Amino acid sequence: MRDYLDVGQDELYRETADSYGAAVARLARAYEADADRRRDLVQEIHIALWRSFTSFDGRCSLRTWVYRVSHNAAISYVMRQQRNNAPLVTLEDLESLPDGRAGEDAADRSRALERLLALIQQLKPVDRQVILSYLEGMDAAAIGEITGLSPGNVATKIHRIKHILTRQFHQGGRHVG
Amino acid sequence: MSDNLGGDDPIQVWQSQPVEPLIMSIDEIRKKASKFQRRIRGRNLRETVASFVAIGIIALFFKWYPDPVQRIGSCLTIAGYLYVIWRMNGPAAAGRVPLDATFESCLTFHRRELARQRDLLRTVWRWYLGPLVPGLAVSIIGVMARRARHPSDWLRVLPFLIVLPVVFWIIGRLNGRAADCLQRHIDDLERAVEQ
Numbered sequence: 001m002r003d004y005l006d007v008g009q010d011e012l013y014r015e016t017a018d019s020y021g022a023a024v025a026r027l028a029r030a031y032e033a034d035a036d037r038r039r040d041l042v043q044e045i046h047i048a049l050w051r052s053f054t055s056f057d058g059r060c061s062l063r064t065w066v067y068r069v070s071h072n073a074a075i076s077y078v079m080r081q082q083r084n085n086a087p088l089v090t091l092e093d094l095e096s097l098p099d100g101r102a103g104e105d106a107a108d109r110s111r112a113l114e115r116l117l118a119l120i121q122q123l124k125p126v127d128r129q130v131i132l133s134y135l136e137g138m139d140a141a142a143i144g145e146i147t148g149l150s151p152g153n154v155a156t157k158i159h160r161i162k163h164i165l166t167r168q169f170h171q172g173g174r175h176v177g
Numbered sequence: 178m179s180d181n182l183g184g185d186d187p188i189q190v191w192q193s194q195p196v197e198p199l200i201m202s203i204d205e206i207r208k209k210a211s212k213f214q215r216r217i218r219g220r221n222l223r224e225t226v227a228s229f230v231a232i233g234i235i236a237l238f239f240k241w242y243p244d245p246v247q248r249i250g251s252c253l254t255i256a257g258y259l260y261v262i263w264r265m266n267g268p269a270a271a272g273r274v275p276l277d278a279t280f281e282s283c284l285t286f287h288r289r290e291l292a293r294q295r296d297l298l299r300t301v302w303r304w305y306l307g308p309l310v311p312g313l314a315v316s317i318i319g320v321m322a323r324r325a326r327h328p329s330d331w332l333r334v335l336p337f338l339i340v341l342p343v344v345f346w347i348i349g350r351l352n353g354r355a356a357d358c359l360q361r362h363i364d365d366l367e368r369a370v371e372q
Contacts, residue, residue, distance in 0.1 A: 010203045021198030029196065042199045043209065050206045079287050112190050125284065135191035165187050 009053040012062075016049055020066045023136055024049075027067075030120045030132050031074040041077050048073035064145045067136070071129050071146065078125060091127045091160040112169065119168060130157045228262045246319030254312025264304045291363045298356035306345050313341065 007015075024045050032038040052069045060068075120131055126147065133143040140154045147154070201209075232255050239251045297304070321334055 013203065013206065017198070017201075021200075022196050025196035025198050026191065026194060029194070039199075043201070046199055046201055047206055047210045050203075051210055075284065076287070112187075113194050116187060116190060135188055137188060137192070169187065 009050065012053040012056060013046075013050045016053075016062065016066050017046065020063070020070075024066075024070050026136075027070050027074060027132055029117065030128060031078055033117070033121060041074065044077060045070045045073040060145060061142075064142060067133065067138075068146045071132075075125050075129075091123065091131075091157060091164060115169065119164070127157065130154065131161050134158055134161055224265055225262055228258050228265075232258045242319075244319050244323045246322060247316055248319075250312050250314075250316030250319050252312070253315055254309060257308035257310075257312050260308045261305055288363065288367070291359055295356045295359040295363065298352045298359065301352040302349055306348060310345075 025042060028038050028042045028045060032041045049066060049069050052065070056062075056065055116135075120128055123131060126149070129147055130143055130149070133146055138146075140151055140158060143149070143158070144151050144154045149157070235251050235254050235258075239248060242248050242251060317334065317338065321331060324330065
């Protein structure tokens with residue numbers, strides 16, 4: 001792992017913006033549907049990241065740090081917006097919902113993405129954080145590091161996520177991790 | 178496990194979505210960050226300056242008060258304002274969530290912060306209005322004891338004696354309403370995070 005202790009705040013931020021800019025934009029999309037407000041949220045996250053690098057000590061990976069700070073900035077944003085939003089649900093709630101949309105034909109990627117976003121945006125914060133980390137390709141240990149949840153808890157949630165994705169989007173076919 | 182989004186891997190669908198990453202120079206980031214910090218500092222400063230202006234006005238009148246009771250009243254009011262300033266900048270000052278906190282500690286922080294603000298609003302009598310009451314009461318008594326030549330003179334101050342508690346009561350009620358509003362926000366938050 002690269003030694004980040006010798007790297008300055010600005011350089012760390014530049015590196016983060018280059019490597020994780022797209023991931024931050026995707027994360028913001030999962031937290032805010034409105035395009036204008038999403039731009040504000042992305043800015044807030046970038047400012048939080050830049051500020052956070054004054055205290056980055058390399059005890060966790062840069063990726064873990066970036067996701068942790070980004071999620072926290074997004075959660076803080078959600079907390080402020082909470083009263084205007086629809087009630088949020090848990091993974092357990094989604095699992096128990098009738099599988100009404102399972103038979104729909106998600107004809108293209110864009111439609112599939114819309115459905116995935118709609119599913120994510122109605123999740124409660126902790127579940128949203130887990131599913132986003134899962135979709136960003138992180139393993140249970142990394143998700144646990146970001147969320148502070150126990151490995152067992154993360155494993156249970158990932159299992160539920162896979163189950164929900166299968167039920168909500170199953171059209172028969174390919175295998176996912 | 179068989180799982181897809183209309184034939185696509187959800188992880189692939191998610192990661193390949195078209196997004197426009199933000200392009201901001203370090204200077205822009207720095208400017209926006211310091212603007213944010215200035216806004217926080219400005220808010221705290223405004224509240225403190227308003228209290229010091231009130232203290233300044235009371236101190237200005239102090240030299241024109243020949244009566245010791247009025248002077249005691251002024252001193253008590255100033256002491257009350259100093260207490261309010263200390264509370265606003267000490268125990269009442271807003272905390273900030275550590276940027277790298279884990280998710281759970283981030284939420285715990287938000288809940289604790291909202292609860293702290295709610296409690297401050299509910300106890301506004303104890304730390305904001307209450308400390309000003311002795312000074313104001315002694316000042317009014319001082320003025321009347323000096324000027325009232327006739328019992329009917331006391332009646333002239335009656336409206337003031339009624340209006341002042343009413344104003345304090347309204348301030349207390351408004352703060353109580355704001356506390357109820359925060360409680361609803363806390364309840365929403367609890368519902369949002371409960372597992």
